[in-house]
Amino acid sequence: MLQTVLDANPAGETLIARDTTLAAYRFMLLARVLDDKFAALWRAGKIHGGVFLGRGQEALSASIGVSLKKTDVFAPLIRDAAGRLAFGETVLDAVRTYMGSSLGPMRGRDGNVHRGKPQEGYLPMISHLGAMISVVNGVLFARRFKKISGTVGAACIGDGATSTGSFHEALNQAAVEKLPLVLIVADNQYAYSTPTSLQFACENLADKAIGYGVESHSVDGTDLSACLKIVGNAVAKARAGGGPQVVVAKLLRLCGHGEHDDSSYVDPKLKNSPLGNDCLKIAEEFLLRQKWTDTATLATWRGEIVREIEEAVAQVQREPAPDPFAENWSAISSEHLDETHEEP
């Protein structure tokens, strides 16, 4: 349904249409509640390793997900629960991965934010920042190679990861190959504890696009309508053959780097600035002001969402954990070349 709206309007103007906005908002809410659930499970010791939330970044992330087609390519990062869900990930797969269920897409082999389904265009991040962008390039290159047109690939990155060599090589590669890459930079003011002043020296990250010869777009990451419009626009331009598009969203991470982090280092001035606004609240107020929905409906949604998530968690807790004895301990697919290392 969203897709039809999108397709009908490559320029993306109608991205701020009621239905699209409501759909995006619902994914934001879903992601927020899901994130909160993961945080709770973590505090209860039910999740091993880290938990990373997208609090404050849902508007941007959801906008990516709803702007993409199912046939597109998406490489989200650690704060993209909203975008993942909007792109088609199920709550169940997200929960399964965090809890390490053997039925999840990562089968307990990898976990938390390291999840995806490569063959559905949903690329599972490796931790090394910047490394996924060139992989998106590769999928886009392959589509063109196979004469499949109209694919867009979206890759997410943070302000800190713009300092990686991988970011540079991949964006330059996309520019040289004129690939339909949409690179979304979530400038949330910090890389873990490191402020942007210690990360880069340019005025605005969007300035970087010039040096690659690609188009850039800036957006207020706390404003859903703006994100839907700008991201949708960038996606449309890439799809129309405009080459790589860089979108830089300014916002603030409204949580710790991970749940272990109290983020006490975040400058209060930033928290109290417009950047510190909660995109979910703003979107809610906007929807109510527009009379596109009412508090009752929103309450119903929240109820449905909470139920869906609780059910998913309950189900996953009943699912089998991975069994090391049933596990095929081989990292290669060519079974005849597998070296079985007998334990002494």
Next chain:
Amino acid sequence: MLQTVLDANPAGETLIARDTTLAAYRFMLLARVLDDKFAALWRAGKIHGGVFLGRGQEALSASIGVSLKKTDVFAPLIRDAAGRLAFGETVLDAVRTYMGSSLGPMRGRDGNVHRGKPQEGYLPMISHLGAMISVVNGVLFARRFKKISGTVGAACIGDGATSTGSFHEALNQAAVEKLPLVLIVADNQYAYSTPTSLQFACENLADKAIGYGVESHSVDGTDLSACLKIVGNAVAKARAGGGPQVVVAKLLRLCGHGEHDDSSYVDPKLKNSPLGNDCLKIAEEFLLRQKWTDTATLATWRGEIVREIEEAVAQVQREPAPDPFAENWSAISSEHLDETHEEP
């Protein structure tokens, strides 16, 4: 002498003074004749491995060398014979390294363009492109750490190497740390056989500076006076605390990538364009036009240079080659931790 001129004129205006230009020209000529000698020795089978020339890039390279003080830092690349000599390298050390003399700075352990004297601020390149820039940052960082002011560090890079992650990380690092780095990009239109159109998509490499928040300067790399002025100016700005400076020189490689390469792939249009001009000829004509010198003097210089180089080669050919039995086969300086691997 050059230095006094430089010091007296931090703004660098007088860099095009007669004496500076003549000195730079002489280094250009020295480098050209030396390069030709290396090519001849290679054809005669007297040099193992590759030979890489700076033909067509002497004006830019010499300008760097004469613009730096002996207390500065210099990380040249494969086409910087002129800059190396102007920075203080002796013809003897250059010849020793190419011929693998045990008396050379690299003692036959490394060769050809992989030479330098780290403790004199002359950094010996490793082959991995882009890798030396952050090393220059490190030396500059250390000088500041030790409260030594007024040091400038110059790093050379080619158009192709701007695509490396190392280039990006290092330039960004210099910008964040506001280091007095002068990054000189020799845009000679090709990376080995690869034209710039397949290397980057921005209008001009100087545009990249914006994304790092650093200053940039463009120059005609075939014009010695322009190079002296622009490079000298960039060095002066860095020295005066202006932070990293990027200099982009447009020129053409007037030789193969290495002497094994006939460079038949170079576009004749480029050869016949102004970019294809030989900076050495142009400088010579300029000096004569200015009456700053005469053909007799230039002939004398060439004679002196040829003699110096012939003597150096003759001397090095008499010098001992490295002796594997006398060699200390240890890669670490902590002798007590050296593992001697006895041959069976």
Next chain:
Amino acid sequence: MSLTYIDAIREAQAQALRDDPRVFIYGQDVGAFGGAFKATKNLAKEFPGRVLDSPISEDAMIGLAVGAAIEGLRPIIEMQFADFSTVGFNQIVNQAATLFWRTNVPCPIVVRLPFGGTSGGGPFHSQCIETIYAHYPGLIVLTPATVEDAYSMLLEAVALDDPVIFCEHKFLYRHLKAEKLPSEALPIGKARIAREGRDLTIVTYSAMVHEALEAATELSAEGWEIEIVDLRSVKPLDTDTVMASVSRTGKLLCVGESWPWGGVTAEIIARVASEGYGLLDAPPQRLNAKDTPVPYHPNLWTAHRPTARAVATAARKLLRT
């Protein structure tokens, strides 16, 4: 007062900063924040201008360290996780490791790698990659297994004139405790007999030392006396101490947490087999992690890495031959 392994790392860095004005620390979030594992907690305040946050640029971080070392400083570089050092790999093995041999100018840098598996760490926050560094000439690779060694070896590493890859095991960070910091210690390059025994020698390092000790306790209940050699340094390797132990026990089991192809256990066995063949009265054995990425789920993770039980089982088999 009691200190953890991570406290020891922090104290060693504080001591190094105090003792030597040439020392500085550079890494992601090591400044005001004190580092992802708090290894530099309060150091930025205590030593202004000497504990600096870096951009997320591992390649440039190492490059800067090499330049600073050339200029006579003694950088300590913190990688946030060992797994991310692969991005700075080239500068470590081709820039830092070759400098001295090429130019005769030493390269005294320490690269701290928080490494090794923890529950839920997953494929990219658990790796043991000492092997890829030990394989290259020009590097010293250290793997302290105790709070005391974490402290004294890091201090000695900073004093060394060569590039040191300092592998700190994340599993030991808060798990191990000691009463106080050591006043003296074995020098780098010397292995330690972590437990004496006559029946079998287990050669191991880092976190596996503790799995081996636990296995030894279990086996002693069965009447077996296991000798455990803690290598401490995997490059250089203290072959003499290993040989001496094997000459006493006649049996060798090498245990490592890294992947099975190549690496420390292969190198140890190759040396003993070629130089100490006569000392063995049974085939030397190896126990490593499985040849897959490190799994996320605890069930898989505990099966992937050698545990005390797995070590005991392997030892029993070997003892019965």
Next chain:
Amino acid sequence: MSLTYIDAIREAQAQALRDDPRVFIYGQDVGAFGGAFKATKNLAKEFPGRVLDSPISEDAMIGLAVGAAIEGLRPIIEMQFADFSTVGFNQIVNQAATLFWRTNVPCPIVVRLPFGGTSGGGPFHSQCIETIYAHYPGLIVLTPATVEDAYSMLLEAVALDDPVIFCEHKFLYRHLKAEKLPSEALPIGKARIAREGRDLTIVTYSAMVHEALEAATELSAEGWEIEIVDLRSVKPLDTDTVMASVSRTGKLLCVGESWPWGGVTAEIIARVASEGYGLLDAPPQRLNAKDTPVPYHPNLWTAHRPTARAVATAARKLLRT
């Protein structure tokens, strides 16, 4: 007609491009120019749009290959020199090598590494770094020693569903010749008896196979019959063929051109010592390059790498024990 090793590499790529529309080649200067070593000469013309020049971005080159593989293509990536693959290291060992295990989606890419020493190559154009790739789970690491294997193994590598690190020895490029391309070949994973003998087994691979063969000829004049096992593939390792040979000769010498710490020779000896201990009637020995960067000057280079003479000397010593 006679073909060199590099001709075989080129022919294999031409054949792969002809046989399989999913194959493409991506690397620096591989297009119109035909590659630094001419391994892709004329292929860009013959196969328009399928042989592409890349920017100098090893990390992104591998990343693109992985993405293309996910989409069902079969990329061949040429590194201009193996030594530069360290810059793409992370994408190889953490992206390509982990994809199948993490997601069950295969990653059929071939990374061609022109590797190994040549006269005047120096520290950064000579490295043998098969070890760092073989150590990581998820990679196949091949080291063809003959013109025939260069051809057939590269073709089979492209057909494999896993990431393959294809180590082509630069010293063999124009040095080796064959009359024609092979019509059949041993499969990947099987070692080859390069020479039969009864007195001593030399296990080696790549260029060292030829040094070993030369040494064997020299030793046969002295009445010794040396058996030579050419591993062909260093991961997986054909332990069975090695064991069978050692069981015939009772003596084992492993020869490799890479650095001494860890690696193929250590792995082979560790396996034989632990699984085939009884087969040995003398301590197994190793011969590797010296533990320094690869020197530039020919005098140093020939002393740094094992040569036929060094192999013969080591073999003689072992034969006399």
